[in-house]
Amino acid sequence: MRRMWWPVARSVDLDQPQPALLLGERLVVWRTASGQAVVQSRRCPHRGGDMTQGKVHGEALACPYHGWQFGAQGGCTHVPSLDDQAKRPAKARLDAYPVREQWGHVWTVLDGPGLDFYHVPVWEGVALDWMAGTPLDSTTGVAVAIENFRDVAHFPFVHEATMGPSPHVVEPLQVKRNGLMITMDRHLDAGTGEWAGDGDCEMHYHCAAPGLATITYDYGAKGRRVVAGFPSPMEYDHVMIFWGVANERGFKGSSLEQNCVLEEAVYREDLPIAGALEPREVDWDGAYEEHSVPADLFTLNYRRAFGDFVALAEKAEERA
Secondary structure (H helix, E strand, O other), X not given: OOOOXXXXXXXXXXOOOEEEEEOOEEEEEEEOOOOOEEEEEOEOOOOOOEXXXXXXXXXXXXXXXXXXXXEOOOEEEEOOOOOOHHHOOOOOEOOEEOEEEEOOEEEEOOOOOOOOOOOOHHHOOOOEEEEEXXXXXXXXXXXXXHHHHHOOOOHHHHOHHHHOOOOOOOOOOOEEEEOOEEEEEEEEOOOOOHHHHHOOEEXXXXXXXXXXXXXXXXXXXXXXXXXXXXXXXEEOOXXXXXXXXXXXXXXXXXXXXXXXXXXXXXXXXXXXXXXXXXXXXXXXXXXXXXXXXXXXXXXXXXXXXXXXXXXXXXXXXHHO
């Protein structure tokens, strides 16, 4: 998991340094005056100050305790108490991590350079305008969070308020898997819920192990809109769900703001149900008895893809 890219902050929030927790590592995410997003360890190596409380000075971040400054690469660039800056401790530095800004979020990888970043073929050649949603704290693991996003059999029971009444019986699912990617197409009848506004559409599901889940809604001549979720593992069974919505440029349906409100309402319906599952992460060791039916086909393929991801990461670890 340390070799995969994970989101740690929304790009719009970097007017101030932001705290993040990724796989147990306490991080600070900030932006330099020139616009570069930076992800670093949070603890100042001088006396342990919390760098998320610090201030940006041009291309450096200053510790709130004694004002020591650190550049984007992690090295100490200024110690205010020293008359001779040449005497700065050479080993005083913050750990700095690779950074990528994508889909309105800042992503990083703890053991860089990291595996290949996610790719969504259905978005190729489509100009998308993005809006990042409010990050949601969820007491689930990454795999449970992704499976919940992908599961279609829970809609009538968890999402009746937002989606309206929907059939209990799930039609045969046309699921395809190619390595770490799983896809599925379904037709959406608008129904009577809050989703009815843009009318019927074709839904293109795309999921990639370990942590990307998207739905692209294709309304034909009106254009396409997207919701995407990327839960970031703070701990093994505790994630921060980063997510966002996008509209194809020129989309003739609901606005980004409207979509964001709706999708957040859907997410918030999921949180108490998914957060109470036992176990809170997929039982990879087989300690719990589970029974599957055809409606779980997407979930089962995701679990196979997750196993392939683990094997890929282990090979990368061996090469390193």
